[in-house]
Amino acid sequence: MDKPVISGDTIVIPSDQEFLADVDVFLEGTLRGLGVDESIIADIAISVSELVNNAIIHGNKFARSKSVTIKMAHNGRTLTISVIDQGTGFDPGHVPDPLSQENLLKEVGRGIFIVRQLMEKVDIIPSPHGTTIAITKSF
């Protein structure tokens, strides 16, 4: 694939950060359509951007032939968004503590920590064929 494909509540993008903005436009538009508060939209948009960056960089290792899938679902006023890569099972749960003094001025390594702070639930499901991270937030 060479450009994003949208189908219902799902967007699939080639593994390239140039498509982060496409994900954001799709995501924020869908959330506004559901009447989600702007502050919560920002929290979700930040979190999804972290997960898509992780999927492209660490999961798919910038292989443009691979894709990243972002699926949205809502049950009542609870949103679940899944970000799925096609890598070999990177587990972003195992990263150094970004709050420790020796890591405080590191430029990277805060992504999943921030997601855990902003979302109510984060499920990481690694597999040899790719990692799925599902985040949950009420609105």
Add this chain to the structure above:
Amino acid sequence: MRLSDRIVDNIVILQPKGKIMGGPDTSLLHDKLHEYIEQNKKHVVIDLADVDWMNSTGLGILIAGYTTLRNHQGELKLANVTDKIQSLLTITKLVSVFEAYDSVDEAVKSFSKT
């Protein structure tokens, strides 16, 4: 993200706009900072008033600017930090790293006190 820049009282003011999420625009701030360092302008304020939100890539860009300037005997300060970014700085403990001011004017004036 878009980036504009200007000089006030010999202090560089950088004003990113939009969302800082990574990707093609990530190097904009880094490249602009290095342009000014080469011109021996090492006192910088980043005005965050028009940044809707940023993720950890954005925080990494701020840290890179902070350490780059510090390594060149310069200084980076923040102005107009929005609630959303303040919240991120707090949960990541980076609030203890960055000097932040309520306005660009206050941030510029603070350089004359150091």
